[in-house]
Amino acid sequence: MTDAIQSAHDTTIVVAKRSKLRKLADNKTLWRGIASIILFILFWEVSSQSKVWFGIQVPFIGKVPPPSAVLENWVEVVQRPGYWQSWYLSFMRVFFGFIVAMIVGIPFGMALAVNRYFRDIFFPPFEVLRPIPPLAWVPASIIFWPTTELSIAFVTFLGAFFTIVINVLGGARTIDVQYLRAAQSMGASQWDLFRRIILPGTLPSIFTGAAVGMGITWEVVVAAEMISGGGQQSGGGLGFFIWSSYMGGSLAQVVVGMISIGIAGYFSSSMIRYIGYLFMPWRRIF
Amino acid sequence: MATNKTSTRRKARKTGKANGHATDKQIAGKSKLELINVSKSYGEDWEREEVLVNLDLEIQPGKLTAVVGPSGCGKSALVNLIAGFEHPDSGQVLLDGKPVTGPGRDRMVVFQESALIPWQTAYQNVIFGPQLRGDMSAAQMKEEADKLFETVGLVEFKHKYPLQLSGGMQRRAELARALINQPKVMIMDEPFRGLDAMSRELMQEFFLRIFEKNRRTNIFVTSEIEEAIFLADRLVVLSNKPTRVRSVIDIDLERPRTFEMLSSAKAYEYKREAMEILHEEALKNFKSSGSQSDFVEAFSARNE
Numbered sequence: 354m355t356d357a358i359q360s361a362h363d364t365t366i367v368v369a370k371r372s373k374l375r376k377l378a379d380n381k382t383l384w385r386g387i388a389s390i391i392l393f394i395l396f397w398e399v400s401s402q403s404k405v406w407f408g409i410q411v412p413f414i415g416k417v418p419p420p421s422a423v424l425e426n427w428v429e430v431v432q433r434p435g436y437w438q439s440w441y442l443s444f445m446r447v448f449f450g451f452i453v454a455m456i457v458g459i460p461f462g463m464a465l466a467v468n469r470y471f472r473d474i475f476f477p478p479f480e481v482l483r484p485i486p487p488l489a490w491v492p493a494s495i496i497f498w499p500t501t502e503l504s505i506a507f508v509t510f511l512g513a514f515f516t517i518v519i520n521v522l523g524g525a526r527t528i529d530v531q532y533l534r535a536a537q538s539m540g541a542s543q544w545d546l547f548r549r550i551i552l553p554g555t556l557p558s559i560f561t562g563a564a565v566g567m568g569i570t571w572e573v574v575v576a577a578e579m580i581s582g583g584g585q586q587s588g589g590g591l592g593f594f595i596w597s598s599y600m601g602g603s604l605a606q607v608v609v610g611m612i613s614i615g616i617a618g619y620f621s622s623s624m625i626r627y628i629g630y631l632f633m634p635w636r637r638i639f
Numbered sequence: 640m641a642t643n644k645t646s647t648r649r650k651a652r653k654t655g656k657a658n659g660h661a662t663d664k665q666i667a668g669k670s671k672l673e674l675i676n677v678s679k680s681y682g683e684d685w686e687r688e689e690v691l692v693n694l695d696l697e698i699q700p701g702k703l704t705a706v707v708g709p710s711g712c713g714k715s716a717l718v719n720l721i722a723g724f725e726h727p728d729s730g731q732v733l734l735d736g737k738p739v740t741g742p743g744r745d746r747m748v749v750f751q752e753s754a755l756i757p758w759q760t761a762y763q764n765v766i767f768g769p770q771l772r773g774d775m776s777a778a779q780m781k782e783e784a785d786k787l788f789e790t791v792g793l794v795e796f797k798h799k800y801p802l803q804l805s806g807g808m809q810r811r812a813e814l815a816r817a818l819i820n821q822p823k824v825m826i827m828d829e830p831f832r833g834l835d836a837m838s839r840e841l842m843q844e845f846f847l848r849i850f851e852k853n854r855r856t857n858i859f860v861t862s863e864i865e866e867a868i869f870l871a872d873r874l875v876v877l878s879n880k881p882t883r884v885r886s887v888i889d890i891d892l893e894r895p896r897t898f899e900m901l902s903s904a905k906a907y908e909y910k911r912e913a914m915e916i917l918h919e920e921a922l923k924n925f926k927s928s929g930s931q932s933d934f935v936e937a938f939s940a941r942n943e
C-alpha cells in the first residue's frame with residue numbers, strides 16, 4: 354500500500370524534473386492529433402482537387418473548395434476589418450448571454466436543489482420551458498425586445514441557461530449525504546454546509562454545465578445572426594458573415610466562416626476548462 | 640505504571656470481573672450511551688417497515704462495544720439514531736443521561752466508505768471541526784492536527800487530497816478528523832469495509848492501539864465476527880428485522896490484544912457462539928423473505 358504511493362510519488366518527481374518542452378515532445382496524444390489534422394487536410398485537398406476517384410464522384414467533399422482556396426480567401430479576409438468586427442460581435446453576444454445565464458442560472462439551480470418549496474413552485478414551469486429549442490424563441494424574442502441586439506442576447510442566454518440550471522441542480526442533489534452528516538456532527542451551520550460542502554461539491558457540475566452551455570450558445574448565436582440579419586452595424590457577427598458569403602456566392606468564404614466559428618468555440622471551451630482547472634485544485638491530481 | 644496496570648488486571652480477573660479487563664480508573668469520566676425502548680420504521684403507509692422495535696441497548700463507558708448482525712438488519716439505522724442524523728419514532732437515546740437531539744461533536748462517526756471531503760486536503764479535513772466551531776486558536780488547531788497526523792502516521796501526506804491517499808490512509812485521516820473533536824463516543828460504522836485483507840488487519844491493530852490508550856467509549860458496527868472479537872470488550876449480536884438485541888457476549892481476552900489471541904480456544908468459543916446465533920437469525924430472514932441468501936452462503940463457505 355505504502356509502496357504503491359511511494360512509487361507514484363517518485364514518478365511525479367521524475368516527471369516534474371523533465372523539462373516542459375521535452376514533455377511536450379514526448380506527448381504522443383499531441384503528435385497523433387497533429388498528424389490526424391494534417392491527414393484530414395491532405396485528404397480534403399486531394400479529393401476536392403480531383404473530384405473524381407476511380408471513376409466515382411467524391412460526394413460532398415468534391416463540391417467543397419479545397420483547403421488551399423480556403424486559405425487563400427482567408428488571407429484576404431483577415432485584412433478586412435469587417436471580419437474582425439464579426440468575431441467581436443459574436444463573442445460579445447455569446448459572452449453576454451453566457452455570463453447572464455451563469456449569474457442567473459447558478460443561484461436558481463442551487464435554490465431548486467436546496468429548497469423544497471422553491472423546487473415545488475419553480476421546477477414545473479422550468480421543465481415545460483426547457484424543451485423549447487432556443488431558436489423557437491427567436492420570433493417571440495424579436496417582438497418582445499426593443500432591439501435586435503437584445504433579442505439575440507436573450508436567445509443566447511436561453512441556450513446556456515437551461516443547461517446550466519439542470520447541471521447545477523443535478524450536481525447539488527447528488528452530493529454524498531455523508532459529507533453533510535460529517536460536517537453537521539462537527540457543528541456546521543446551514544451556511545457552512547452550503548459554503549463548505551454544497552457549493553464546492555457542485556463546482557464540477559457547474560463547469561460541465563458551463564462547457565455544454567457554451568457550445569449551445571455558439572450554435573444559437575450563429576443561427577440567430579443568420580435569421581435576424583445581424584443587427585444594424587456593418588458585419589453582423591460570424592453567423593451573418595457566413596450567410597452573406599453564401600448570398601455573395603463565395604463558397605470559400607463560407608468555409609472560412611465555418612472554421613472561424615470552430616476556432617472560436619474551441620477557444621471558449623478551453624477557457625472554461627482552464628477556469629475549472631483553477632477553481633478545482635482537487636481535480637488536478639492525476 | 641505498566642506493572643501497576645497488570646496487577647489491577649489480575650485483581651479484576653480474580654474477582655471474576657470480565658469485560659476485557661477495563662479498570663475502574665480507565666472508565667472513570669467516560670461516557671455512557673443508552674438506547675431505551677427505541678423504535679424506528681422507514682417508508683410511508685403500506686410500505687412502512689419496522690426496522691427497530693423496542694430496542695434496549697447499553698453502550699458501557701470506556702469500552703469497545705462491537706455490534707454484529709445479519710446483513711440488512713438495522714445496523715445503519717442504529718448508527719444514524721445514535722449519531723443523531725435520524726430521530727427515533729419512540730423511545731430515547733441517552734448520552735450520559737441526556738437525550739440526544741441531533742448530530743453533535745460529542746458523538747463522531749467514522750463512516751462506511753470514507754467521508755473525507757474530497758475538495759479539502761487531509762489537513763483541511765482534520766481541522767474542519769474546530770474551524771467550523773471556531774473553538775481553537777489557529778496555533779492550537781495546527782498543533783493538535785500535527786499531533787494527530789503523527790499519531791496516525793500521515794505526516795508526509797498532510798497536504799494531499801483524499802483521492803491521493805490509499806484506502807487505509809483515508810481511514811486513518813478520517814480517524815484523525817474525528818479524534819480532534821474530542822468526542823465522548825466514537826461511532827465506527829463498518830469503518831474498514833472495502834479495505835484489502837492486509838490493510839484491514841493493519842488498521843484493526845492500529846485502531847486498537849488508539850483505543851487501548853485512551854479508552855474512549857466506542858461502538859463498532861461490523862459484519863465481520865473475527866474483527867468484532869478481536870477488537871471488542873462486549874459483542875452485541877442483533878437479531879433479524881425487526882431488530883432486537885439477541886445476545887451480548889463479554890469478550891474476556893487480554894489487552895493489549897494480539898492476533899494470536901484469535902486462535903485461542905476462548906476466542907474460538909466466542910466465535911462459534913456468535914456464529915450460531917447469526918446463522919439462526921440469517922436463516923429466519925432467508926425463510927421469511929427469500930433474500931439475504933448471501934449471508935447464509937458466506938456463512939457456510941466459512942465453516943467448510
